Amino acid sequence: xxxxxxxxxxxxxxxxxxxALIPLLGWLNxxxxxxxxxxxxxxxxxxxxxxxxxxxxxxxxxxIRLVLGGGIF
Numbered sequence: 001x002x003x004x005x006x007x008x009x010x011x012x013x014x015x016x017x018x019x020a021l022i023p024l025l026g027w028l029n030x031x032x033x034x035x036x037x038x039x040x041x042x043x044x045x046x047x048x049x050x051x052x053x054x055x056x057x058x059x060x061x062x063x064i065r066l067v068l069g070g071g072i073f
Contacts, residue, residue: 006051
């Protein structure tokens, strides 16, 4: 059950992360990163690894996007 919640959280944050890739919407990554951390924590408590891995992927993509955008853009 926790893995399902983590996967759903990861899919929601992935959609938001894809929107945040649009120029001038990089500030949205500041919302996506904490959501991905919570999803990864929930996924870490479950027996499966799919949700945790999805949230870690979203976390890495959002962090790289923030670094490339200078933290805001």
